[in-house]
Amino acid sequence: MVDHRFVDRDGVRLHFVVADPTGATTEPTATNTEPRGTVVLIHGFPHFWFTWHRMIPVLTAAGWRVIAPDLRGFGGSDAPGDVAAYAPREVVDDVLAVCDEAGPLAGRPPDDPVVLVGFDFGAGVAYDVCHLEPGRVRAVIGMENPFMGTAGSVPPLEGSATMAEKHFLHLHYFAQPGVAEADLAGREREFLTRVFWALSADYHYLDVWSHPPGSTYLEALPEAPPLPWPWLSVEEMDTYEAEYVRTGFAGPLQWYRAMDVSWHARKEFERRTNPVPYYFLYSEHDPDLEGFHGRDPLSKLDRYHDDVRMVRAISAPAGHLMHLEATEDTHEAILACLVDISQSSLNI
Numbered sequence: 001m002v003d004h005r006f007v008d009r010d011g012v013r014l015h016f017v018v019a020d021p022t023g024a025t026t027e028p029t030a031t032n033t034e035p036r037g038t039v040v041l042i043h044g045f046p047h048f049w050f051t052w053h054r055m056i057p058v059l060t061a062a063g064w065r066v067i068a069p070d071l072r073g074f075g076g077s078d079a080p081g082d083v084a085a086y087a088p089r090e091v092v093d094d095v096l097a098v099c100d101e102a103g104p105l106a107g108r109p110p111d112d113p114v115v116l117v118g119f120d121f122g123a124g125v126a127y128d129v130c131h132l133e134p135g136r137v138r139a140v141i142g143m144e145n146p147f148m149g150t151a152g153s154v155p156p157l158e159g160s161a162t163m164a165e166k167h168f169l170h171l172h173y174f175a176q177p178g179v180a181e182a183d184l185a186g187r188e189r190e191f192l193t194r195v196f197w198a199l200s201a202d203y204h205y206l207d208v209w210s211h212p213p214g215s216t217y218l219e220a221l222p223e224a225p226p227l228p229w230p231w232l233s234v235e236e237m238d239t240y241e242a243e244y245v246r247t248g249f250a251g252p253l254q255w256y257r258a259m260d261v262s263w264h265a266r267k268e269f270e271r272r273t274n275p276v277p278y279y280f281l282y283s284e285h286d287p288d289l290e291g292f293h294g295r296d297p298l299s300k301l302d303r304y305h306d307d308v309r310m311v312r313a314i315s316a317p318a319g320h321l322m323h324l325e326a327t328e329d330t331h332e333a334i335l336a337c338l339v340d341i342s343q344s345s346l347n348i
Contacts (some may be wrong), residue, residue, distance in 0.1 A: 064338065280311045
């Protein structure tokens with residue numbers, strides 16, 4: 001059972017859900033009921049808090065409180081029209097505001113730091129929190145996206161525009177104001193179904209690059225088989241569709257249009273590693289690892305993170321949507337990280 005809440009931060013209304021712990025605590029074999037702490041689940045595109053609906057009861061049963069925000073631009077949160085409003089400092093302050101509004105968990109200190117779990121754009125948000133407010137973070141678990149690089153002298157949207165002269169590239173397509181939201185209006189379910197399928201292990205996502213410049217995303221994406229799939233139900237897609245029919249895509253697409261803003265802001269700490277204990281989970285068929293983080297990204301983790309505690313591939317086949325495609329394996333891996341985090345805290 002989740003509790004839907006809102007907080008206003010500098011005129012931006014943020015929606016988030018909170019679920020309290022229901023299970024046992026600090027040790028995997030403990031018989032007491034002391035809560036282990038708070039986990040903040042941070043989604044990416046094209047998601048909102050609901051993407052975690054399978055994971056939330058698993059974490060609360062293990063003794064953790066869960067906070068799952070809708071990032072600004074998504075779901076029930078406001079969508080500012082200025083790309084500068086999506087800069088790292090703004091979004092980090094959103095995460096802190098949500099945590100402060102939720103308040104301290106009973107049985108934990110009032111300044112108790114949280115565990116961040118970040119997926120897709122949410123991983124970048126989690127890493128930004130670690131850089132800008134490390135004292136608020138107990139540990140960070142990245143999913144699929146191992147770091148947010150700022151290497152080179154060319155901002156990402158400029159680089160994407162150059163690549164898009166050769167073939168379709170979603171980054172460039174989404175970066176053009178008004179284009180994608182017009183193309184996708186009235187075709188929300190078609191887009192969501194096809195992009196979920198394309199990002200999964202059932203398709204090789206980078207094949208969309210075989211389409212020529214000027215293609216729309218729907219032209220580049222493969223046809224998807226009818227739902228349900230082994231890893232996604234009709235009812236889950238109904239929920240996604242209803243939310244995007246309600247909100248449209250303009251707000252979420254601001255995250256792409258703000259990529260240069262974020263790149264310039266991250267230059268401030270590009271030579272500093274993340275000081276927070278770091279865990280990384282990935283799937284073997286993730287297109288982000290294949291195409292968007294340079295050559296052999298897993299060998300570079302210590303360039304970005306001081307304290308790498310665990311790097312683990314889930315065993316079941318999955319593409320980018322590991323928490324949906326391989327739910328049980330992903331939950332097992334997340335819980336393994338949280339057990340290590342709990343034990344490490346006890347041994348301090």
